[in-house]
Amino acid sequence: MSDILFETQYHPPIAFFAEFVRADALWLEAHDHYRKQTYRNRCLILTAQGVKPLSVPVLDGNRSEKVLSSLIEIDYRQNWRHQHLHTLQTAYGGSPYFEYYADYLHDIYQQKPARLFDLNLALLHFYCRCLRLRLPIHLTTEYQPATAELAEPHDSAVSPHDLRDTLSPKHPTLPARPDRASVTVYGQHFGKDFAPGLSILDLLFMQGPAAGSFLA
Template identity: 30%
Template sequence: MFFTPNFLPSIAYFQKIMETDIININMEDIYVKQTYRNRAQILGANKIENLIIPVNASSTVTANKDVRIENKSKWQRTQLRTIEAAYKSSAFYQFYDYLMIPLFEKDYNFLIDLQLDSLTFCLKAMQMKKTICQATPNDENDVIDIKSKVLPENHHFEPYLQNFGNEFVPNLSVIDLLFCKGPEAYRYLTNQSWSEQ
């Protein structure tokens, strides 16, 4: 099983990770605009907030590992402030923020490095002992593209108390689950139902 590299991956991404001890990251993945490769969704006070990493990707086919981050815009400060506004008052933010903040203090040159570091942060925060391997799949059918797998008809997300809103918003970035449920995030992931269609 190979995973597309994502920034602050979704809850569904982590549910698939639960099925394996070794997380094979597809290093031959082709960068596709407007996907979870350079964005994550969190719940803000009034709406879903998209955390978007600005990148320099040509209009031609570009391998994800070759996509450069555009650091002129100071996106790190904006993203961190958005996360703080959404979660600083949540029950568990203060227990994990020190692990997350370094992601937004470093100037990354390549998107893949940020993706791998954000995955490592999430694994560490949830105390998941997994090995991340950078690999190349032999068969495209072995690659898990989470966005195409998570459809309403084949997945149910059990509601949990979120920081904002009266209505539960499913499958946000796993940091929503982490900051809202803390140590219970791992148990939440193990208790979810998933069916392949």
């Protein structure tokens, strides 16, 4: 096993946690530039009409100059929190464990963190508790390209497996690779064929406390 490096993600896909369970520690990129149409501000869920994206509106996301992902602010002028919770209720209200987790999600939304990075971090810690993942989580102190090493606390040099932007809502299915974590197929709420690339929400709502056993 080794350390891994990811960007923060909104309700991360199951594949994110499949990589996490195999790692010694998780590094989160805190100094990259914000990129639109990524998992930074969106996730994929399964509805009766098929796979649907949920996106968090942000301020300054369309500016021509580059903005750090950790500084991007959420646009609360739009009633997206209510829309997301309503959509989740509609899609998963009949799933076995929706009620088990719904109040916790509502409480996180009610905190109204100003920045997208902080919302994603709060959700990540919540999911780590749900999945009983106790690996250390570090934030990068500066941006470094993929070939550079990151300095861990106490001056111990490590070279995390760089997985930044390897997961994308545009391409939810990644080619199989010997070093890539897999996700065990589980029963989903809609459809006959298994839908890959979904948010961890889908697995939790369907499998509850047993969700961690589906991360290979």
